Every structure is written in structure tokens, then in C-alpha cells.
Amino acid sequence: MSALAINTPLALLLDLVAAWLLVGALGLIQPNRIGWVARTLFPLGALVALGVAGMGTLALATDFTVQSAVLPLGLPDLPFHVRLDALSGFFLLLLGSAGAGISIFAAGYFRHGEGTAPGLLCLQYHVFLASMAMVILADDAYLFMVAWETMALSSYFLVTAQHRLPEIRRAGFLYLLMAHVGALGILLCFGVLHGGSWQMTFAAMRGATLAPAWASVAFVLALFGFGAKAGLVPLHVWLPEAHPAAPSPVSAMMSGLMLKVGVYGLLRVSLDLLHVGPWWWGLLTLGLGLGTALYGAIFAAVQTDMKRLLAYSSIENIGLIFAGVGLALLCRSFDMRLLAALALAAALIHAFNHAFFKSLLFLVTGSVMHATGERSLGKLGGLIRYMPWVAALALIGSLAIAGLPPLNGFVSEWLLLQAFLQTPHIPHAFLNMIVPLGAAIVSLTAALAGYVMVKFYGVIFLGQPREPSLERAHDAGWLERIGLGWLALGCILIGVFPQVALDVVGRITQPLVGATVQRGPSPWWMTPIASNQASYSGLWLWLGLLLAIGATFVLVRRFYHGRARRTPAWDCGYPWQTPRMQDSSEGFGQPIRHLFGPVFRMERELPLPADVQPQYRVKVEERFWHALYLPLARLVQRIAERVTILQGGRLAIYLLYSFMTLLLLLVWVL
Amino acid sequence: MTAVAYAWQVGECLLAIALAPLFAGWVGQCRAWLQNRSAPPLWQPYRVLRKLFHKDAALATHASWLFRAAPYVVFSTMVVAAAIIPSVTTDLPLARVADAIALVGVFATGRVFISLAAMDVGTAFGSMGARREMMIGFLAEPALLMVLFCAFMTYGSTALPSVVEGALSQHAVVLHPSLFFAGVAFVMVLLAENARLPVDNPSTHLELTMIHEAMILEYSARHLALLEWASWLKLFNYACIGFALFLPWGIAVHGAGIGLLALAIGALLVKLVIAGAALALFETLSAKLRLFRAPEFLTMAFLFAVLGLLVYLLLGV
Numbered sequence: 001m002s003a004l005a006i007n008t009p010l011a012l013l014l015d016l017v018a019a020w021l022l023v024g025a026l027g028l029i030q031p032n033r034i035g036w037v038a039r040t041l042f043p044l045g046a047l048v049a050l051g052v053a054g055m056g057t058l059a060l061a062t063d064f065t066v067q068s069a070v071l072p073l074g075l076p077d078l079p080f081h082v083r084l085d086a087l088s089g090f091f092l093l094l095l096g097s098a099g100a101g102i103s104i105f106a107a108g109y110f111r112h113g114e115g116t117a118p119g120l121l122c123l124q125y126h127v128f129l130a131s132m133a134m135v136i137l138a139d140d141a142y143l144f145m146v147a148w149e150t151m152a153l154s155s156y157f158l159v160t161a162q163h164r165l166p167e168i169r170r171a172g173f174l175y176l177l178m179a180h181v182g183a184l185g186i187l188l189c190f191g192v193l194h195g196g197s198w199q200m201t202f203a204a205m206r207g208a209t210l211a212p213a214w215a216s217v218a219f220v221l222a223l224f225g226f227g228a229k230a231g232l233v234p235l236h237v238w239l240p241e242a243h244p245a246a247p248s249p250v251s252a253m254m255s256g257l258m259l260k261v262g263v264y265g266l267l268r269v270s271l272d273l274l275h276v277g278p279w280w281w282g283l284l285t286l287g288l289g290l291g292t293a294l295y296g297a298i299f300a301a302v303q304t305d306m307k308r309l310l311a312y313s314s315i316e317n318i319g320l321i322f323a324g325v326g327l328a329l330l331c332r333s334f335d336m337r338l339l340a341a342l343a344l345a346a347a348l349i350h351a352f353n354h355a356f357f358k359s360l361l362f363l364v365t366g367s368v369m370h371a372t373g374e375r376s377l378g379k380l381g382g383l384i385r386y387m388p389w390v391a392a393l394a395l396i397g398s399l400a401i402a403g404l405p406p407l408n409g410f411v412s413e414w415l416l417l418q419a420f421l422q423t424p425h426i427p428h429a430f431l432n433m434i435v436p437l438g439a440a441i442v443s444l445t446a447a448l449a450g451y452v453m454v455k456f457y458g459v460i461f462l463g464q465p466r467e468p469s470l471e472r473a474h475d476a477g478w479l480e481r482i483g484l485g486w487l488a489l490g491c492i493l494i495g496v497f498p499q500v501a502l503d504v505v506g507r508i509t510q511p512l513v514g515a516t517v518q519r520g521p522s523p524w525w526m527t528p529i530a531s532n533q534a535s536y537s538g539l540w541l542w543l544g545l546l547l548a549i550g551a552t553f554v555l556v557r558r559f560y561h562g563r564a565r566r567t568p569a570w571d572c573g574y575p576w577q578t579p580r581m582q583d584s585s586e587g588f589g590q591p592i593r594h595l596f597g598p599v600f601r602m603e604r605e606l607p608l609p610a611d612v613q614p615q616y617r618v619k620v621e622e623r624f625w626h627a628l629y630l631p632l633a634r635l636v637q638r639i640a641e642r643v644t645i646l647q648g649g650r651l652a653i654y655l656l657y658s659f660m661t662l663l664l665l666l667v668w669v670l
Numbered sequence: 671m672t673a674v675a676y677a678w679q680v681g682e683c684l685l686a687i688a689l690a691p692l693f694a695g696w697v698g699q700c701r702a703w704l705q706n707r708s709a710p711p712l713w714q715p716y717r718v719l720r721k722l723f724h725k726d727a728a729l730a731t732h733a734s735w736l737f738r739a740a741p742y743v744v745f746s747t748m749v750v751a752a753a754i755i756p757s758v759t760t761d762l763p764l765a766r767v768a769d770a771i772a773l774v775g776v777f778a779t780g781r782v783f784i785s786l787a788a789m790d791v792g793t794a795f796g797s798m799g800a801r802r803e804m805m806i807g808f809l810a811e812p813a814l815l816m817v818l819f820c821a822f823m824t825y826g827s828t829a830l831p832s833v834v835e836g837a838l839s840q841h842a843v844v845l846h847p848s849l850f851f852a853g854v855a856f857v858m859v860l861l862a863e864n865a866r867l868p869v870d871n872p873s874t875h876l877e878l879t880m881i882h883e884a885m886i887l888e889y890s891a892r893h894l895a896l897l898e899w900a901s902w903l904k905l906f907n908y909a910c911i912g913f914a915l916f917l918p919w920g921i922a923v924h925g926a927g928i929g930l931l932a933l934a935i936g937a938l939l940v941k942l943v944i945a946g947a948a949l950a951l952f953e954t955l956s957a958k959l960r961l962f963r964a965p966e967f968l969t970m971a972f973l974f975a976v977l978g979l980l981v982y983l984l985l986g987v
Contacts, residue, residue: 574794583789
């Protein structure tokens with residue numbers, strides 16, 4: 001631990017974090033001038049984000065040595081420690097690069113009359129970014145928890161930006177509650193990790209030797225705490241409420257970035273601070289991850305609100321990431337280092353990909369809401385004609401999130417499947433049969449994600465407008481387009497050069513699990529295990545597809561013709577088509593409701609044959625609410641009612657309580 | 671050597687493009703014979719293509735650029751897949767661009783584009799077809815993956831050229847029980863993915879039962895020609911994947927001479943003739959399932975594949 005040199009990446013990062021706070025504070029100068037707050041400060045914030053991404057990249061260079069420092073901040077005996085290593089560098093790169101796109105978009109997005117004043121929103125927004133960066137940089141439990149809580153609180157205020165609406169206040173409260181339940185888990189986890197030394201630095205925790213049972217307690221607490229932040233089922237309930245409530249750039253930040261900070265926390269604790277644990281840690285994480293992935297995908301397919309749909313889709317992706325982490329833990333406990341590295345690489349790349357495509361799609365919903373004022377899928381449609389830019393960029397995001405080659409979502413899913421393919425080699429008689437079946441869940445989830453994205457894109461952008469007012473929809477402004485384009489570019493680049501991503505991630509897997517995924521024979525090929533076992537080349541696939549499309553187009557035009565005329569739609573000769581005859585979002589989700597019926601809690605209102613104006617209504621809810629959370633809430637309520645007996649409302653009684661407590665403590669000490 | 675390999679790469683791809691309609695024509699002919707109808711000539715699909723390419727395209731008023739682009743994208747995904755699958759020789763420089771899992775992804779790209787295009791015009795049938803197609807797709811994919819798992823377990827690779835070479839390097843004709851189960855599962859997936867009976871009927875235009883046809887209802891002329899060609903190519907590709915996984919005999923391996931390559935083309939034709947006849951027979955014997963029976967059909971395929979996997983893991987064969 002040395003004093004901080006001025007121009008190291010770590011010092012520059014701290015400066016950049018301070019710059020974010022400064023940009024945020026400047027928003028308070030003229031909080032209601034959009035020209036100042038949105039058009040000036042948010043692009044500055046995006047520049048800072050690019051700087052953060054650049055410093056993160058430096059930390060991923062091959063010749064980078066871990067940097068740490070003690071800050072002259074914090075309590076007298078408890079200073080803040082910061083540290084920059086490959087893992088934090090990777091997550092800073094994620095935070096900065098995706099955050100830059102979101103900030104540029106936000107610069108064009110925020111306008112007057114949306115609850116909280118824009119200047120205050122700017123402060124909360126940049127505090128949120130800065131706190132996420134500090135969580136990633138923290139090297140002691142104290143700073144970690146301070147930054148963690150700042151992150152939760154600043155995002156709470158962002159979620160409740162439109163605090164005049166009661167349902168948004170309710171969503172915000174739920175979010176805050178879950179955030180704190182999770183934070184309690186993390187706090188207790190750190191309480192176990194120091195191993196009796198009462199040293200709160202991560203260095204001390206790495207050195208501590210815990211009894212196996214205590215290590216397991218710490219792991220489960222970490223899984224609970226970070227899982228609650230990341231949205232692991234059954235702790236995911238806040239996501240579908242909070243994401244739709246927040247303004248779209250905030251939803252994008254929460255889903256694209258903050259959930260990843262949860263993943264970072266789990267990785268930091270389980271792979272860095274804790275030593276190698278028993279295999280059931282991995283199996284538990286893997287099982288929860290796979291369950292979460294499938295659950296999220298199924299629920300995403302039946303949503304009718306586009307932001308709720310994306311929130312469930314985030315749950316699905318977090319599930320896939322956790323599955324990768326779980327597999328890595330499982331393999332690490334059997335000392336299968338290469339396989340652990342492969343699974344971890346898949347999880348990390350998926351986290352990175354998800355930051356890009358999910359932010360992109362959340363921002364798209366923001367543009368759509370600005371253009372149409374609608375969030376419900378049932379009132380959209382046909383926007384590809386009125387919003388061509390947004391539609392084209394949303395298509396890239398949708399294809400990427402559906403896990404289709406040659407875009408980025410496919411890369412990480414492919415890596416995860418390759419990791420699963422190796423699991424029959426696990427030296428354990430039952431695990432080697434059970435774990436490979438997880439691959440089926442991964443592929444089912446990926447294919448369901450395709451279903452969800454066809455629904456999302458098809459219902460919003462394709463078909464005929466379901467409301468006449470949609471014809472007045474306008475395309476997004478140029479700042480918004482730049483933000484969307486930046487994120488779409490990220491989706492394409494990782495799809496074309498997956499090997500580069502794999503190389504970068506190798507710098508993280510080496511210190512954490514003791515191996516890197518093998519380099520391919522050439523930079524354009526991804527051959528994680530051996531070149532004759534499995535290979536994928538995003539670049540060649542791109543070239544092949546583009547060449548084939550071009551050649552087909554030229555040949556068809558050359559040998560035949562390009563003549564076309566416009567006619568009314570054919571539809572088996574039915575001439576009285578109306579937009580209402582297209583699938584609604586409920587209609588598109590019908591096969592899922594049918595197939596996975598027992599998963600849902602459904603309330604149906606079916607029309608009678610004699611109804612003049614037949615109404616069909618279906619309400620799909622999660623069983624967790626009625627089976628877990630509402631009983632839990634009632635229990636808490638009952639206990640609280642018992643406790644209120646102590647609350648007489650008279651000052652004298654409270655003083656008596658204090659006096660008695662002091663007296664008891666004195667007796668106990670003496 | 672590499673120049674020759676690249677030439678074969680292109681040649682094999684062109685062969686697939688050229689043969690795919692013929693294969694579809696052969697299946698159609700067999701079906702007609704089995705159903706006591708007088709059969710259309712073998713080259714009927716080429717005539718269909720010629721007719722469609724000469725017509726003027728009629729586009730629905732609402733159709734966007736996605737609708738016009740989708741046929742080219744779908745056709746190209748199938749062409750790229752045809753280039754990757756080792757149908758004649760394993761000495762393909764680009765065959766390792768995508769292993770079998772990535773190939774499934776390439777097919778999925780085609781499926782998503784055709785579904786999006788179906789929703790673009792905004793008719794009732796289009797979106798109905800799209801959601802049904804996507805449903806079949808997500809049910810078929812886990813089963814297909816488990817089939818590939820079995821092949822991977824047996825030959826230690828998901829790259830199709832390596833699978834073929836692994837199978838051919840065994841001197842005797844070895845029948846793996848695990849691969850037998852996987853093969854059954856693969857055929858079921860093939861039927862579902864290619865809109866064949868009993869999941870979908872390729873020759874139906876009965877409104878409420880169609881899946882694939884519902885999606886391409888709005889297409890005409892060159893766009894329809896490309897989509898039809900793509901669907902024939904998809905069937906051809908699936909057949910070739912099946913040959914590579916389960917019947918690799920005859921495929922020329924690395925360093926084979928021109929004679930062996932000619933033999934490989936002959937073997938491919940023989941296999942296609944038999945497979946086409948078997949497909950027609952199976953389709954004639956089975957009745958179309960109700961839509962929500964399709965999940966049971968595909969779950970059965972999945973279970974067959976898992977059974978194959980367990981047979982391998984427990985018995986090691």
C-alpha cells in the first residue's frame with residue numbers, strides 16, 4: 001500500500017469518478033435549463049465514461065500490475081482502500097463503454113415536465129455512475145458498503161423520478177426494500193469473511209482462513225445479497241416493477257450496468273476472497289442460474305408492457321450469467337481449470353454483451369415512448385415506417401439478444417454451451433450426468449429468447465399501427481441515434497471479433513481460476529478447447545453471409561428483374577383486414593401460456609356468447625407473490641404489531657427503556 | 671492444395687444449391703406415388719422457380735424494407751450453412767467457420783428473419799404463423815442440441831468434419847447404440863424444423879393448420895422463389911447434417927483424390943434417394959398432429975436424445 005502516484009490508471013480513475021460527481025453537481029446550477037443540463041452536462045458525463053472505459057482497458061493490458069492505494073477519506077481508523085486489477089478493469093470497461101452510449105442518449109432524451117427537475121436528475125444520475133465505479137474499485141468492506149448503499153439510494157431516487165404517480169412510488173419502495181435486504185446479506189457476508197481478525201480490507205479477507213462451514217455461510221450470504229441485486233429468482237421481484245417505473249436511460253443503466261455490479265460482487269467474493277469451496281456451491285449457483293434463466297424467458301414471453309418484457313429478459317440473461325459462474329465454481333472445486341476458465345469467460349462475455357444489447361433495447365423503448373406516448377405493446381405496431389433509424393438499430397439489438405449469429409449474444413451462448421459439452425468429464429458419478437442436461441435448459445432459454453424478441457420487435461415495429469395516432473410518430477433525435485448506434489456497434493464488433501473478447505477475458509480468468517481459454521491459431525477464430533473440437537469465426541460468418549446476400553441480390557436482379565407493384569395484402573383473399581386482426585401481444589404469448597400453464601398464476605375473464613361487446617381479459621402473475629412474499633409481508637406485519645406494545649407514545653417510557661438498557665449493559669459488563 | 675480445397679468449397683456449395691430442388695422434387699414424386707397420384711416430373715421445382723422468378727413481385731401496401739430483405743437473408747443463411755456442412759468432402763477450408771452448434775444458430779437466424787417478415791405485413795395469418803414457427807423452433811432446439819451432445823460424446827467434437835473423420839477412421843462399421851437413439855431424435859427434429867408431417871404439412875393451404883405456409887402467404891414472385899428455394903435447401907442441409915452424423919460412409923476425407931470425390935458425390939446421391947423415399951413414406955404414414963401435440967412430439971425427441979446420452983455415459987458405447 002503506497003501513496004498514490006498521480007498519473008497511474010488508478011489515480012486517473014479516481015479523478016474521473018470525481019469528475020462525474022462534479023458534472024452531477026454542476027447540474028444544480030441551473031436545474032431547469034435543458035440546454036445546460038441535458039445537452040452540455042450529459043455529453044460531458046459520456047466523455048468521462050469513455051475515460052473510465054479507457055482506464056479499464058489499461059488494467060486489462062498484459063503487462064499491467066495490480067495497483068492499490070489508501071485514500072485520505074473515511075473514518076479515522078478506517079480509511080478507504082481502492083484497488084485496480086483485471087477483474088475490476090473489465091467491469092469498469094463495461095461500465096464506461098455502455099455508460100457512454102446511455103449518457104449520449106440521455107442527452108437527447110431528458111426534457112421538461114417529467115417529475116424531478118432535470119438538474120437534480122443529472123446529479124442523481126452521475127452519483128449513480130460514480131458509486132458503481134467505486135463499488136468496483138473498493139478494496140475494503142467499508143468503502144464497498146458505502147458505495148453499494150450510495151448506488152442503491154441514488155438509483156432509488158432515479159426510479160422515482162416521477163414521484164407524483166403512486167404506482168411509481170410503490171415500485172420504488174419495493175426496489176429499496178429488496179436492495180436493503182440484499183445489502184444485509186452482503187454486510188453479514190463481510191462479517192463472516194474477516195475470519196475473526198476484524199480487518200475489513202479485502203487483502204485481510206483473502207488471507208483469512210475460514211472453517212469450511214463458515215466459508216459456506218459466507219458464500220450463501222454473498223449469493224443471497226448479490227443475487228438480490230442482480231435479480232436471481234426468487235429475489236427478482238423488484239425488477240419487473242422498478243424497470244418500467246424508471247425513465248428509460250435509468251432503466252438501461254440499472255439493467256445494463258447495475259445488475260452487472262451485482263455479478264461483479266459475487267465474482268469478487270466467491271472467486272477472489274473465498275478459497276476453493278465444495279462443489280455444491282457451484283451446483284447451487286448453476287441450478288439457481290438455470291432456473292432464473294428459464295423463468296425469466298417464460299415470463300418475458302407473456303408480458304404486454306414492453307419495459308416489463310425487457311425486465312424479465314434481464315432476469316433471463318442474469319440467469320445465464322449466473323449459470324456460467326456456477327459452472328466455473330463447480331469446475332474450480334474439481335480443479336478443472338481450463339473448463340472453469342471457459343465457463344467464467346462465457347459468463348463475463350455474456351455480462352458485457354448484455355450491458356450493450358439490453359441498454360440498447362431499453363433506450364429504444366424510451367424513443368418509442370417519446371414518439372408515441374405508449375408503453376403497452378397492444379397499442380403499438382408498424383413503427384418501422386415512422387421511426388426507421390430506431391427500428392434498424394433495435395433490430396440489431398433484438399437479434400443480438402436472441403442469441404443469433406453473427407452477433408454478440410451468440411458468442412457467449414456458444415461459449416457457455418461449449419463449456420457444458422465438457423461437463424461429462426467431471427469426476428463425480430452423478431454430476432457428470434446431471435450437469436450436461438443444463439445445456440438443454442440453456443438452449444431452450446436461448447430459443448425462447450428468440451421467441452420473445454420476435455414478439456418484442458414484431459409487435460412494436462412491424463405490422464400495421466394498432467392506433468391511428470401512431471402515424472404521427474417521429475424518429476429519434478440525432479443525439480439519441482448516436483447513443484443507440486454506439487451500443488449497436490458494440491453488439492456488432494463483439495460478434496465479429498469474439499476472439500479478442502476471449503483474449504481480454506483471459507487476463508481475468510488467469511488470476512481467478514488459474515487458467516486461460518486457449519488462443520486460436522489465428523486472431524479471427526474462436527477455438528476454446530481445441531481447433532478440431534469446436535470452432536467459430538464471427539468474421540468469416542459475417543463475410544460469408546454478406547457475400548451470399550450480395551451475390552443473391554445481384555444475380556436475381558441481373559438475370560431477372562426488380563419489378564414490383566404495391567397491392568393490398570392478400571391474407572388468403574380476405575379483403576376486410578383491420579390492424580386489430582394482427583396478433584396482440586397477448587395473442588403472441590398464447591402458446592407460452594398454454595405450454596407453461598402451471599408456472600403462471602392466471603386470472604381469466606372469458607366473454608359469454610351472448611355478450612354484445614365481448615371482453616377477454618387475462619391477468620398473468622407470478623406465483624412467488626402469493627406463495628412467498630405476501631405471506632412474508634403478513635408475518636412481518638404481525639410481528640410488528642406485537643412489537644408496537646412497547647411503543648406507548650410517552651417520552652417517559654422511552655427514557656425508562658434507555659435507562660433499563662444501560663443498567664443491563666452495566667450489569668453484563670461488570 | 672488450398673486452391674483445390676477452396677474450389678471444392680465453392681463447388682460443394684453450388685452442388686447443394688443445385689441439388690436441393692431436385693431432392694424436394696424427388697420427395698414430392700415419392701409422395702405422389704405412395705398416395706396413388708400421378709407424380710409431377712422430378713424437375714418440377716425448377717419449373718416453379720423459373721416461373722416465380724419471371725413474375726412481377728406483388729408487395730403488400732404495408733410491407734417495409736424488412737419484408738423485401740428477408741428472402742435474401744433467409745436464402746443466404748441456408749447457402750452459408752450448405753457451404754459449412756461436409757456433404758461431399760471434409761476437406762473444406764471454411765467448414766470450421768461454424769461447428770454444429772453454430773450451425774443451429776445460423777438456422778435460427780433464418781427462422782427469426784422469416785418470422786419477422788411474416789409479421790411485417792400485419793395480417794392475421796402472418797403473425798399466427800410466426801408465433802407457431804417460433805414455438806416449434808424453441809421446442810426443437812434443446813432436442814437438437816442433445817443430439818449434437820451425443821455425437822460430441824462419441825467422436826469428441828462438435829465440428830462436423832471432425833465427426834465424419836472420426837467415424838470413418840474406425841475401420842469396421844460400428845453402430846453406436848447411443849447414436850441410434852440420437853438418430854431417431856434427429857429425424858423427429860428434422861421433420862419439425864422443416865415443416866413436414868406430422869408437425870406441419872408442406873402442401874397445405876388450410877388456413878388454421880398451416881405454419882410455414884402462413885408465414886410466406888404474402889410473398890410472391892422472386893421473393894417467394896427465394897423462400898421456397900431456401901426451404902428446400904434447409905431440408906437438404908438437414909439431410910446432409912444427418913448423413914454427416916449418422917451415415918458418414920462415402921464422404922471423402924482430407925486428401926482424397928478426384929476418384930474418391932466422384933464416388934462421394936455418388937454416395938451422396940444414393941443417400942439422398944433413400945432418405946427422400948423414406949421421408950415420403952413416413953409422411954404418407956403419419957397424420958398431422960394438432961398444434962399442441964407438437965410439444966409432445968418434440969419432447970419425445972428430446973427424451974430420445976437424452977436416452978442416447980445416458981446410454982453413452984452409463985454403458986460407454
